[in-house]
Amino acid sequence: MNAPNDIAPEIAEVDRIVAQARKAQAAYEATGSQALYDKAALAAGWAIMEPARNQALAELAVETTGLGNVPDKITKNHRKTLGLLRDIAEAKTYGVISDDPETGITEIARAIGVVGAVVPSTNPAATPANNIINALKGGNAIVVAPSPKGVASCEMLLSFIHTEFEKLGLDPNLVQMIPAPGSKAKTQRLMETSDRVICTGSQNNVHRAQSCGTPAVAVAAGNVIVIVDETADLSAAAAKITASKCFDNATSCSSENAVVVVNAVYDDFVAAMAAEGGALVPASDAAGIIARLWPDGHLNRSAIAQDADKMLDALGMADKAPDGTKFLAVETDGIGPDHPLSGEKLSRVLALYRASDYAGAKALAARVLAHQGAGHSVGIHTSDDARAIELGRELPTCRVIVNQAHTFATGGSFTNGMPFSLSMGCGSWGGNSIDTNLHWRHFVQTTKIVREIAPREPALEDVFGAYWREAGQ
Structure with a gap:
């Protein structure tokens, strides 16, 4: 590996951003609570759903990407975010989330850390917002790598989120992006140095995400x-x-x-x-x-x-x-x-x-x-x-x-x-690790407290009895 002073400036920039995210996430988790995580997610949701901001984001997206149309992007930004906030409202993502006396197992929700999210130009505001809300709900920091045409929309979205964060005293470094100019090298470095990669977009990006060495959740092509x-x-x-x-x-x-x-x-x-x-x-x-x-x-x-x-x-x-x-x-x-x-x-x-x-x-x-x-x-x-x-x-x-x-x-x-999601897992048929819509559960991991319980060992007859009667021993 290169010595620090041998690292290219653009790579050093990514390392600095990830380091800021890691520091912010550690403090966010250390002072965490379900109320805090919920409030941060709502702040990001309102940042895109507030009508004037939604309009500005939709207009900028069409202007800079040349894709889609403004009225439908307004609808998408609103409905996708509203539906997601509905879905996660009652989800437990902090502290003890299950306690089963029968198995002796207590499950504790834990943050993943720093999420690296690679997002496409087709939904340059809605997809980043979806990932950001899910990440914050799980106690994580997130760094977004937009496509080149999606940079302007992502910058505007983050400025709106940071405005909401300022009202709540939240660290803006919880939500960052790889700044322009984008490059494969920058995105690759983010994927290698984050704790989980979420990738939606070209199949080239998906392939690189799934081979970067960091656990990745990626989706396949639709047709x-x-x-x-x-x-x-x-x-x-x-x-x-x-x-x-x-x-x-x-x-x-x-x-x-x-x-x-x-x-x-x-x-x-x-x-x-x-x-x-x-x-x-x-x-x-x-x-x-x-x-x-x-x-x-x-x-x-x-x-x-x-x-x-x-x-x-x-x-x-x-x-x-x-x-x-x-x-x-x-x-x-x-x-x-x-x-x-x-x-x-x-x-x-x-x-x-x-x-x-x-x-x-x-x-x-x-x-x-x-x-x-x-x-x-x-x-x-x-x-x-x-x-x-x-x-x-x-x-x-x-x-x-x-x-x-x-x-x-x-x-x-x-x-x-x-x-509600903008990223659909395609299972083994599409070369993906998930077969569900990307959702909040992919942004949380758990620790299990395992206690001793009364023995539950079955007799061989209990397991094989029906099989033996049909096939013999």
């Missing part, structure tokens, strides 16, 4: 595919898919990227979708969309996460799509690396597949997930709940969203039981 079967309420399905697909201009990893419709209702669904603003692009014209959406093998920045009019113009559809078009549904049957429509598109473009029946739709969804998005989530619009259970048993996915607008449902909703 949501939704089935519409012959029992679905087609009008409701079309309305929900449209609202979800268009929200924040499809920046969410939970935005529908493909819909597979069974043949019996295909034409009726296309009509219902058209009534909601989904314009059909027939398979014969798909090549033109592909050429413009991936002009050099990479997604066209003039089309991704843009309002409908800009997206249509970038894809050469401004004079072809009907008035009121909100998104494009491009007919295709291809899946895999040579068929880019089958992957994540980060735009108001949806791949539309036709299946002969439900079994065919399920098989097609499995092929799409095998190509991209395994572990994240699938959706189904159906009146047959058994089919949702079947998808959960057979497909490589951690979530099956039933009859809901996918973007609003996957990361927590006031009308379902999922924890």
Whole structure:
């Protein structure tokens, strides 16, 4: 290892920030209480939810990243934070959190220390806020590493948080960020020197987080595919898919990227979708969309996460799509690396597949997930709940969203039981250590006090009796 005076200035800067965080966290924990942790989390929540600040953050995010739209970012900042604060309100994260006389075990919540959070440009305020609130609730300090385009939003968010902290006498070094200019070297150093890494964003960042040597919680890519079967309420399905697909201009990893419709209702669904603003692009014209959406093998920045009019113009559809078009549904049957429509598109473009029946739709969804998005989530619009259970048993996915607008449902909703989050674990299918939505429990560890109890050793007959009677000894 290099001697301290051999460390590059940008690395030394990260070390200084982490050292400040470590000192602040030690004092925060030493004087900690559930009331203090709750108050700090609420301070960070109000910093982003206060209407004028929320508006400023949303406007700055769109201005500096060029992604999404202001009204939807305001909604996202508000609802995601409100839902998270609801979720954690009664959570015990300080002191004794369980005491079981039967097992003799007392469990004490402990802070992790300094959390290093790598966050994306798609949600440059909401995702950092979510991580910050969870970290403070658990008694931790946190250092955020924003993407280059997310630096300005992160700076503004932290200034708002520090203003709230000043009212409460909290140390601003509990919440810090890696300042501009960002670099892979700085982010790498943060990941190596923090006590836990939380990583949401590019799969390159996720790979580096999971191989940095620090315990990491990271998430995989989304590529949501939704089935519409012959029992679905087609009008409701079309309305929900449209609202979800268009929200924040499809920046969410939970935005529908493909819909597979069974043949019996295909034409009726296309009509219902058209009534909601989904314009059909027939398979014969798909090549033109592909050429413009991936002009050099990479997604066209003039089309991704843009309002409908800009997206249509970038894809050469401004004079072809009907008035009121909100998104494009491009007919295709291809899946895999040579068929880019089958992957994540980060735009108001949806791949539309036709299946002969439900079994065919399920098989097609499995092929799409095998190509991209395994572990994240699938959706189904159906009146047959058994089919949702079947998808959960057979497909490589951690979530099956039933009859809901996918973007609003996957990361927590006031009308379902999922924890509010902007980071969805994808299990072993996605190469992740978690299969749940990232939530407060990932920011806390526990110490167990273990006492002796009366023996609980079973007889061999109690354990093997039924097996012996069936298979013999």
